[in-house]
Amino acid sequence: xxxxxxxxxxxxxxxxxxxxxxxxxxxxxxxxxxxxxxxxxxxxxxxxxxxxxxxxxxxxxxxxxxxxxxxxxxxxxxxxxxxxxxxxxxxxxxxxxxxxxxxxxxxxxxxxxxxxxxxxxxxxxxxxxxxxxxxxxxxxxxxxxxxxxxxxxxxxxxxxxxxxxxxxxxxxxxxxxxxxxxxxxxxxxxxxxxxxxxxxxxxxxxxxxxxxxxxxxxxxxxxxxxxxxxxxxxxxxxxxxxxxxxxxxxxxxxxxxxxxxxxxxxxxxxxxxxxxxxxxxxxxxxxxxxxxxxxxxxxxxxxxxxxxxxxxxxxxxxxxxxxxxxxxxxxxxxxxxxxxxxxxxxxxxxxxxxxxxxxxxxxxxxxxxxxxxxxxxxxxxxxxxxxx
Numbered sequence: 001x002x003x004x005x006x007x008x009x010x011x012x013x014x015x016x017x018x019x020x021x022x023x024x025x026x027x028x029x030x031x032x033x034x035x036x037x038x039x040x041x042x043x044x045x046x047x048x049x050x051x052x053x054x055x056x057x058x059x060x061x062x063x064x065x066x067x068x069x070x071x072x073x074x075x076x077x078x079x080x081x082x083x084x085x086x087x088x089x090x091x092x093x094x095x096x097x098x099x100x101x102x103x104x105x106x107x108x109x110x111x112x113x114x115x116x117x118x119x120x121x122x123x124x125x126x127x128x129x130x131x132x133x134x135x136x137x138x139x140x141x142x143x144x145x146x147x148x149x150x151x152x153x154x155x156x157x158x159x160x161x162x163x164x165x166x167x168x169x170x171x172x173x174x175x176x177x178x179x180x181x182x183x184x185x186x187x188x189x190x191x192x193x194x195x196x197x198x199x200x201x202x203x204x205x206x207x208x209x210x211x212x213x214x215x216x217x218x219x220x221x222x223x224x225x226x227x228x229x230x231x232x233x234x235x236x237x238x239x240x241x242x243x244x245x246x247x248x249x250x251x252x253x254x255x256x257x258x259x260x261x262x263x264x265x266x267x268x269x270x271x272x273x274x275x276x277x278x279x280x281x282x283x284x285x286x287x288x289x290x291x292x293x294x295x296x297x298x299x300x301x302x303x304x305x306x307x308x309x310x311x312x313x314x315x316x317x318x319x320x321x322x323x324x325x326x327x328x329x330x331x332x333x334x335x336x337x338x339x340x341x342x343x344x345x346x347x348x349x350x351x352x353x354x355x356x357x358x359x360x361x362x363x364x365x366x367x368x369x370x371x372x373x374x375x376x377x378x379x380x381x382x383x384x385x386x387x388x
Contacts, residue, residue: 003085006041007068010048019307023049044082051075053302054137058116062109070109074101075137098134117305119295122313124346126369127379132344135373136299141166141174143196143377144181147260148233150190157184172199174376188259194226195297196377197370201227201340202234204366204384205285208336213237215284220272220327225253227289227340232262238285241266241277273322282332290320292341292348296372296379317347321355328362328387337362337385342378344369349381356385363388 017026027049031042048068055071062070069086076083076094083091093104105111113133114120120129144165146154151171158165158175161184166174174196175181185191205212214237219228222242231238240262244250247269257265268278272288293316298304320341328337339356341348350367357364367383 002041002044003082006044006048006082007065009037009041009045010052010068011064013045013049014052017303019303022301023053023303047082048072050139050302053306054299055116057118057305058111058113059109066109070105070111074098074105074111075139098137102134119308119310119313119345122310122345122347124344124349124369124381127344127371128373132373132379135376136302136305138299138376139177140195140300140372140376140378142177142179142181143168143194143199144173144175144185145192145194145199145230145233146171146173147190147192154185154191168196172196186259188229188256189261192226192229192260194230195300195372195380196375197372197380198226198342198378199230200370201289201380201382202230202338204338204368204382205336206234209235212285212336215239216281217241217285217287218243218277218281218283218327218330219287219289221287221289221291221323222253222267223249223289225256227287228253228265229256229260229262231287232260232265239264241268241281241283243268243270243272243275243277245269245271273319273326277330280330282330282335284332284335286327286331286335286337287340288320288324288327288337289340290316290323292316292320292343293345294342295344296342296381299373299376300378313345313347316343317351320348320352324352324356324385325359325361328356328385331387333387335387337387338382339385340380340382342380344379344381349383353383361388362386 027046031037051071052068055074059067059070072083073090073094079091079094083094102113117133123129163175163179168174212235216239217231218241220243222228222244228240228242250267293313294304324339331337343349353364353367356362362385365384365386370380372379
């Protein structure tokens, strides 16, 4: 009986959801308005919805119950009670490897992996399409970046509360997505919730450490400030200016900076594609973590698989070129511009690099994909330029 109720509720939620906000916020609002759902109910319904988002594109030819069943099977790491109620035989196979489960689904319902990600032709040649496609069926780890001098404190707290973690590096931990770290840790003060590869995106700047012992930096698409927090912790003598076109998200950034103890910085609301920094200031370093498709993070936000349209790739690419071209006017001679996206699409990455290089105002130094699809992390792209 409960299983049918879960399926009915998940079906209702997916039919009502428009994609205009992150799905987790939509769910939070729905469950807040409907108190009858207990914690177990919320967990089961949420799981059904997210599994459907991950695999739904390849299951549209099935009736809805079958879609939910096979999506749950493909996305589960082990047998579970909900799948047992839907199909005991499938549940017995849920602990198999993903490749084995894909083969089994192919035998039973002619499931084809390539059908659920229809944009493989848009991928960069650097991205291994099959590995990337498979990764979208798996939920990434939750990664914590431990702030300077807080490493031991965070690890001790997690151990005391029985939270298992994997020590990826000395200042990066991977924990289960279900871990309630926000109730145990001083987030942004002691540790920052930040994807593994997002923590690596400033690595190119580290190669210029001797030059950048003391410098000015502008994070021109700062959003909630994750890259700026990383910049502050990596280069303690950086004088940081942050901006974003959205005043509300800069409000969140300022709250995070306050928790992090960062006081010596400047901020302003502005469109990085058109607006100048105050007094037309010029900088040693500009971070262009530009708006993008977010395709490298879709294993974390699989609802994007359902709502994304191909024409958005070109629209993002044009905006990205405009931002870099405009922002580069505010680089000092010899200054560095770090371009980054969380996209796996060639037009947003190599295509932008080629376009910017052809303008003759910036010299391309190097680029890299930080591939997360083999380690339950996001995939990011970064490219470093220098003024001529």
